[in-house]
Amino acid sequence: KTQNDYARFFPDWHERDVASWVRRDRKHPCVIFWSIGNEVPDVRTPRGIELTKTLRGLVRSHDPAGHAFITMGSNHMTDENAQRCADLLDCAGYNYAERLYESHRAAYPQWNIYGSETSSALQSRGIYHFPLDRATLIEADEQCSALGNSTTSWAAHNTEYCIIMDRDTPYSCGHFIWTAIDYFG
DSSP: OOTTSGGGGHHHHHHHHHHHHHHHHTTOTTOOEEEEEESOGGGGSHHHHHHHHHHHHHHHHHOTTOOSEEEEEESOTTSHHHHHHHHTSSEEEEESOGGGHHHHHHHOTTOEEEEEEEEOOOOOTTOOOSOTTSOOSOOTTSOOOTTSOOOOSSSOSSHHHHHHHHHSOTTEEEEEEEOOOOOOO
């Protein structure tokens, strides 16, 4: 993803890495997914399909009994090529894209879907910025409003939104609430 991250070792290490983690954990009852990537930009290109097939094949070769579903978490699910990659997997993971569940279910009724990263509701406990109908991301006090009016394009409008979306969507396997917390000072 960046010049000096682990991706530079991918050509030499991906086969050994997949063999290592799949063989180590393939019979653990708590493992329900094999994730072959998260927010990988390549899924938006033809190379993404090639990589998805390669990694899926490696996982299957080391877990032929299929102890867990093969998946990836994607923040590019609006992209047609990313959808082609998801179509090759057992489960489609959506990062901050619950709004796509219904339309994608209609287009891909065979998909098992889930929220691979959800929430990211921006709130500071006990901080209330008004007016309620105005989106306020950052105020002079460097706090986000707990009223649900500190939103971004990728985040949930409030904490309840993504919980309700996955709870009330019968074809969703569930979700993982991203729990990043920023502290000032």
